[in-house]
Amino acid sequence: MEDPNRDSQGVPEAIEKLDIQKPRDALPPTPPETDDGASNSSADAQVDIPLPPPSTTPEKVLDVDLKTPDAHIPRDPRLIRLTGVHPFNVEAPLTDLFNEGFLTSPELFYVRNHGAVPEVTDAEIPNWEFTVEGMVDNPLTISLRQLMSEYEQITCPITLVCAGNRRKEQNVVRKTKGFSWGAAGVSTALWTGVALSEVIRRAEPKRKAKYVCMEGADKLPNGYYGTSVKLNWVLDPNRGVMLAYNMNGETLTPDHGKPLRVVIPGQIGGRSVKWLRKLILTEDPSDNWYHIYDNRVLPTMVSPEQSANDPKWWTDERYAIYDLNPNSAICFPVHEEQVSISQGPETYRARGYAYSGGGRRITRVEITLDKGKSWQLANVEYPEDRYREFERDLYGGRMDMSWRESCFCWCFWWIDLNKEDLKNAKDIFVRSMDESMNVQPRDMYWSVLGMMNNPWFRVTIDIQGDTMRFEHPTQPALMPGGWMERVKKAGGNLANGFWGERLEGEGQEAAKVDEQKEICMIKEGLKVPITIDELRKHDTAEEPWFVLNGEVYDGTKFLEEHPGGAQSIVSAAGVDATEEFMAIHSETAKTMMTNYHIGSLDDAARTTLAAGETEAGAASETREHFLQPKVWTKAILHGKKIVSWDTRIFTFKLDHAEQKLGLPVGQHLMVRLHDPATREAIIRSYTPISEINDLGYMDMLVKVYFATNGSKGGKMSMAMDSLPIGHFIEMKGPIGKFEYKGEGLCLIGGKERRIKSFVMICGGSGITPIYQVFRAVMRDREDRTKCTILDGNRLFEDILVKEELEALSEGNDAKCKILHTLTRAPGHWTGLRGRITGKLVEEHCVRDQETLVLICGPETMEKAMHVALKEQGWQDDQLMFF
Ligand code: MTE
Numbered sequence: 001m002e003d004p005n006r007d008s009q010g011v012p013e014a015i016e017k018l019d020i021q022k023p024r025d026a027l028p029p030t031p032p033e034t035d036d037g038a039s040n041s042s043a044d045a046q047v048d049i050p051l052p053p054p055s056t057t058p059e060k061v062l063d064v065d066l067k068t069p070d071a072h073i074p075r076d077p078r079l080i081r082l083t084g085v086h087p088f089n090v091e092a093p094l095t096d097l098f099n100e101g102f103l104t105s106p107e108l109f110y111v112r113n114h115g116a117v118p119e120v121t122d123a124e125i126p127n128w129e130f131t132v133e134g135m136v137d138n139p140l141t142i143s144l145r146q147l148m149s150e151y152e153q154i155t156c157p158i159t160l161v162c163a164g165n166r167r168k169e170q171n172v173v174r175k176t177k178g179f180s181w182g183a184a185g186v187s188t189a190l191w192t193g194v195a196l197s198e199v200i201r202r203a204e205p206k207r208k209a210k211y212v213c214m215e216g217a218d219k220l221p222n223g224y225y226g227t228s229v230k231l232n233w234v235l236d237p238n239r240g241v242m243l244a245y246n247m248n249g250e251t252l253t254p255d256h257g258k259p260l261r262v263v264i265p266g267q268i269g270g271r272s273v274k275w276l277r278k279l280i281l282t283e284d285p286s287d288n289w290y291h292i293y294d295n296r297v298l299p300t301m302v303s304p305e306q307s308a309n310d311p312k313w314w315t316d317e318r319y320a321i322y323d324l325n326p327n328s329a330i331c332f333p334v335h336e337e338q339v340s341i342s343q344g345p346e347t348y349r350a351r352g353y354a355y356s357g358g359g360r361r362i363t364r365v366e367i368t369l370d371k372g373k374s375w376q377l378a379n380v381e382y383p384e385d386r387y388r389e390f391e392r393d394l395y396g397g398r399m400d401m402s403w404r405e406s407c408f409c410w411c412f413w414w415i416d417l418n419k420e421d422l423k424n425a426k427d428i429f430v431r432s433m434d435e436s437m438n439v440q441p442r443d444m445y446w447s448v449l450g451m452m453n454n455p456w457f458r459v460t461i462d463i464q465g466d467t468m469r470f471e472h473p474t475q476p477a478l479m480p481g482g483w484m485e486r487v488k489k490a491g492g493n494l495a496n497g498f499w500g501e502r503l504e505g506e507g508q509e510a511a512k513v514d515e516q517k518e519i520c521m522i523k524e525g526l527k528v529p530i531t532i533d534e535l536r537k538h539d540t541a542e543e544p545w546f547v548l549n550g551e552v553y554d555g556t557k558f559l560e561e562h563p564g565g566a567q568s569i570v571s572a573a574g575v576d577a578t579e580e581f582m583a584i585h586s587e588t589a590k591t592m593m594t595n596y597h598i599g600s601l602d603d604a605a606r607t608t609l610a611a612g613e614t615e616a617g618a619a620s621e622t623r624e625h626f627l628q629p630k631v632w633t634k635a636i637l638h639g640k641k642i643v644s645w646d647t648r649i650f651t652f653k654l655d656h657a658e659q660k661l662g663l664p665v666g667q668h669l670m671v672r673l674h675d676p677a678t679r680e681a682i683i684r685s686y687t688p689i690s691e692i693n694d695l696g697y698m699d700m701l702v703k704v705y706f707a708t709n710g711s712k713g714g715k716m717s718m719a720m721d722s723l724p725i726g727h728f729i730e731m732k733g734p735i736g737k738f739e740y741k742g743e744g745l746c747l748i749g750g751k752e753r754r755i756k757s758f759v760m761i762c763g764g765s766g767i768t769p770i771y772q773v774f775r776a777v778m779r780d781r782e783d784r785t786k787c788t789i790l791d792g793n794r795l796f797e798d799i800l801v802k803e804e805l806e807a808l809s810e811g812n813d814a815k816c817k818i819l820h821t822l823t824r825a826p827g828h829w830t831g832l833r834g835r836i837t838g839k840l841v842e843e844h845c846v847r848d849q850e851t852l853v854l855i856c857g858p859e860t861m862e863k864a865m866h867v868a869l870k871e872q873g874w875q876d877d878q879l880m881f882f
Contacts, residue, residue: 049390050157050383052190052248055105069116069634073254076107082179082477087113088255091184091476098331098353102383102409103157104187106247111255112162112185114290115220118254118275125251125259132199134280135209140202144245144259151194155397156240156265157384159188159355159409163268163295163321163451166329168474169444172484173494176450177304182476183329183457186355188409191263192397193244197235200279205231209281213288214262214273221673221719221727226288227271227295229264229322231281238359238406240265243276249395265408266358267322268451270295285317295321297447307448309712324357326440327454328365328413328432333470335481341423341466347416352457354380354413356434359406365413365432369425371498372442372456376415378430384409422461422468427499429456443497458483458499478550480603521593522551528599532608535601539574545598546572548581550606553596560749563881565737571629576609579681580670625662626654626698627669632730637723638697644797648721649689650700652729657696662733665692665776666740668769668882669733671700673719684716685735687769687882689801701800703765738854738880740773744785746852748880756850757786761836761865763857767791767800769882770856778808778816787816788845792836792861794823819844836861838868847874856882 058074065071068086079090091097092108100108120128126145133139164178165185171178200212212234215226233239244263245252252258257274264271285291296319298307307313332351333339339348354362361382366375388401417428431440444455460483462469474482484494492500530545530552538545544555546569555562555569562569572580582590601609626633635652643649654661663669668685690699704721705714723729739747746753758777760770770789777785793799799820809816821832821840832840845851853874855865862881869879 049386050102052103053100053105055107055248057250058107070254072119073117075255078108079111080182080184080476080479082181087115088117089113089179091182092187094182094184094329094331094472095334097184097187098351102412103189103248106189106250106253106256109187109189109247109256110160110162110185112164112269113218113255114225115218118217120254120259120275122251125245128259130260130276130278132203132279132281134213134282135206136200136281137204137206138202140199142199147194147199147243147260148245151198153192153397154195154242155190155192155246155394155399156242156401157188157190157387157409158240158242158263158265159186160263160269160272161186161324161327161355163270163324164449164453165327166453166457167450168476168482169455169484170446170450170453172474172482172488173444174446175304176446177307177448178450180474180477182474183472184476185269186353186410189247190249190395191242191244192246192249192395193242193260193263195237196241196243196262196279197237199243200231200234200281203279203281205281208283211282211285213278213280213282213286213291214271214276215278215280215288216257216273217275217277219727220290221723221729222289222293223724224277224288225273225290226278226286227273227291228282228286228288229267229271238404240359240404240406240408246395246397266324266356266360266406268295268324268357271322285320291320294449295451296449297321297445297452298449300446302448304448321452322357324355325452325454326354326356326360326362326432326434326438328352328354328362328430328440329457330428330430330459330472333428333459335470335472335475337470339419339468339470341419341463341468343466346420347418348422349414349416350378350428350430351412351414352430353410354430354432355410356407356432356438359408360434360436360438361407362411362432363435363437365430367415367417368429368431368456369417369421369427371427372429378413378415380411380413382407382409382411384411419468423463425461427458427460428470429458431456444495446495478606478609480550480606519587519590521548521590521597522600523594523597526597526599529602530599530605531602532605535605536574541566541570541573544570544573546574547576547601547609548578548593550601551597552599552601553593554598555596558596563737565735566750568735571732571735573630575630580672580683584683584685623655624660626659627662627731627733629733632672632732634728634730635698636728637725640725643701643800646704646706647800648702648704650702650720650723652698652700652731654696654698659696660693661688661690661698663688663692664734664739665742666738666746666769666773667734667736669731670735671716671720672730672732673716673723682716682719685733687772689768689771689804691775692772701765701768703798703800736882738882740776742776742780743783748877753852754850755785755852756848757846757852758788759841759845759851759853760787760789761792761841761853761855761857762789763792763836763861764798765800766856766858766861766882768856770854771801771805773854774805774816775808778812784815789816789818790836790840790844791818791820792823792857793820796822796826796829798822817844836865838865838872841865841869842872847872847878849878851878853879854882855879 058076061074064085070088081090083089088111091110128144129141131141162185164181166183167178168180168182170176171180210231211228212231213228215224218225234241241264245260260276261274262272262276292314298313298319302313330352354365356362365378365380367378368375391400433439440454440456442456460471471483473484487500488494494500535545545552559566559569638653639651641649668687670683670685672681672683686700688698689701702717704717707713737749744755762770774787777783777787805818809818819832825833855862
């Protein structure tokens with residue numbers, strides 16, 4: 001094997017020889033590499049270490065970010081957005097990342113943000129404070145000014161890797177709970193700061209302290225982001241854990257933790273807390289929500305449902321990820337690269353990266369062209385080793401890696417492959433091994449969160465005449481492409497142990513990973529490509545087209561019948577509605593979608609939607625109404641009133657003091673939160689109890705369905721109940737088929753209808769939409785509509801808004817009747833007993849053409865009432881189910 005230090009051809013322009021004494025702008029042109037690549041360090045100022053690639057700090061805030069809480073951050077448009085516009089989770093195109101070389105410019109460095117980025121101005125940096133507390137004898141509050149002046153400053157190259165790197169491959173096999181990283185969730189920088197051990201030692205840990213918990217300043221739905229690592233790792237110099245305020249010699253960018261973050265080499269990026277505010281020494285691992293429900297590899301047989309139903313999977317510390325596993329990827333050939341077989345050199349140089357965890361060196365990288373029957377050794381270059389010779393200050397920190405043997409950075413491999421061999425091969429695989437002989441596995445280890453995916457990386461070869469065309473496994477986010485998607489679409493079973501290929505003379509192997517039961521929502525054989533312009537043309541109320549999983553549906557014919565009202569279809573027009581649709585629709589509804597399927601987005605359209613170029617909504621500070629039909633808007637939880645052991649009134653703050661919610665009487669809004677266990681979106685509809693014209697705030701009455709031995713509890717209500725004050729939920733609307741305009745005028749599916757009386761049947765928290773309508777009728781003296789409320793509950797304490805209903809009915813006896821019935825009534829109860837039945841309706845209400853029945857309650861109650869009322873002769877158009 002050639003000496004890696006004598007040939008840098010495999011490394012993409014990684015090694016620069018620069019005069020680091022001078023500011024970057026004044027750098028002389030990079031001297032050419034000497035022929036043999038040998039060091040050219042005769043002059044003291046000239047050093048032969050990898051230095052950052054030319055970097056252009058973005059100055060403009062991108063349009064897509066303007067309407068988000070991150071509107072203060074200029075970003076590089078090349079980054080691929082993996083979770084829509086916000087929060088910002090991105091990776092660079094793999095080739096761009098690789099071409100950066102050993103160090104990545106901050107603007108192309110991958111970003112993983114769970115929420116909005118805290119805004120910190122340059123002037124505030126020196127006064128930024130963090131605490132060291134918990135099991136310490138000398139608790140500390142340290143400002144960044146002190147950190148920079150009272151501690152030894154160090155600089156060190158460290159690679160960060162997101163535990164989700166390469167997750168898209170898992171998602172193609174079976175959808176995990178995580179979003180789709182390609183193979184560029186990895187980046188390297190020179191970090192300047194202070195060894196964390198020094199800070200912790202000054203705080204004097206108590207004898208039983210075993211963990212260092214860390215907390216950031218980013219407020220998230222489930223508390224501040226936080227996690228922990230072992231104290232003995234932090235104190236071990238070989239582990240190199242540090243606090244960093246500079247990256248590649250410049251102040252951290254907001255996305256990477258400005259002004260201060262933790263950097264933990266060799267471990268998954270999730271442990272390197274950004275915007276650091278607290279270090280807490282404890283006896284046990286962190287109980288932070290993000291420590292428990294994130295960054296774990298659960299056993300492969302645990303399904304998403306099982307993990308959501310049983311918290312024990314999440315609290316088992318054995319499944320928490322710390323050290324990275326060995327991993328590698330092929331960067332050249334790039335995806336879709338075409339190479340002539342007969343033209344040019346006889347060999348093709350394949351190149352890529354590899355890394356491992358815990359400071360372990362990658363000790364070999366191997367390539368196979370025959371699916372693992374035989375392997376060739378690739379050349380490996382370790383640019384990190386060049387710093388080991390170097391002992392001096394760099395970017396204001398002492399760099400001294402000579403004594404330490406751990407490897408904290410990625411390395412690069414390359415190999416010259418004979419084109420004739422490639423022509424006869426179907427694919428190229430790479431696998432790496434580290435110094436503990438941990439080797440990348442052949443088969444994928446699928447798990448619920450899809451983390452640490454590291455099977456052999458495979459690029460397929462397709463020969464077309466004289467051309468070889470290469471294909472990577474996947475493309476990031478929703479971007480189409482890659483052999484995995486292709487094989488899956490063609491019916492191949494990706495989990496058959498042979499990359500979904502059918503072996504000659506054999507049928508498909510039994511799946512090792514259960515394929516999720518997927519409901520077919522498309523018309524078999526329909527192949528109509530639809531462009532983004534065509535989709536956007538149908539962003540109309542008359543002909544609403546919308547997108548589910550990349551497929552296009554025309555909702556026009558369903559506008560009238562849609563049980564959720566036309567508005568929710570119109571709201572989805574022109575956008576990707578997958579998340580909401582999947583969250584709130586039954587299997588039956590999903591099956592019906594084939595009727596409305598009209599084609600598939602073309603590749604460019606998918607990429608555009610994936611990049612999040614959707615409508616961002618009008619500026620919140622000027623909007624009269626808070627709710628927007630197509631865009632989720634964040635409302636901050638302002639207060640929580642405990643009404644009873646299981647009932648709360650949540651007060652949410654709107655965008656500005658003069659803003660109205662914008663919800664017509666009788667309509668609902670959608671609320672979105674993320675499931676604490678699985679991070680799946682939970683979407684439910686609610687009706688607030690505050691007045692529709694209230695300014696600046698809105699109140700929502702919510703009954704919390706707690707988990708009991710017999711039931712899982714209500715996902716949404718429990719998640720909302722655990723929301724800390726100051727955190728947000730997202731809302732969108734209005735939706736609903738029904739609207740009350742006053743004085744007996746209703747709008748049902750957009751059509752006007754005059755009525756003289758309402759029968760209002762409700763159970764539990766189903767009272768909330770009823771209450772809105774009832775209030776509107778009672779408050780308006782001119783409104784002579786009669787209302788009969790039949791409200792069913794279990795216990796007396798379960799009756800919601802009882803006093804409010806009574807106050808509204810006072811003096812309105814001629815107009816209304818309120819009947820509560822209880823299934824477990826106390827002895828002194830003088831009201832009705834038992835469930836709401838058809839008989840009750842018959843006894844207390846008159847059936848005529850000018851009466852409308854509004855029904856809202858548990859599904860079983862709604863179904864039973866439907867049957868009972870139909871038996872009495874009520875027609876469907878007299879019944880309005882919320
Ligand atoms: N720290 C805070 N405070 N908030 C976060 O969302 N994300 C973590 C970690 N630290 C996160 C955080 C995750 S999952 C990763 S992979 C790394 O930050 C990513 O660091 P980067 O965005 O600088 O690449």
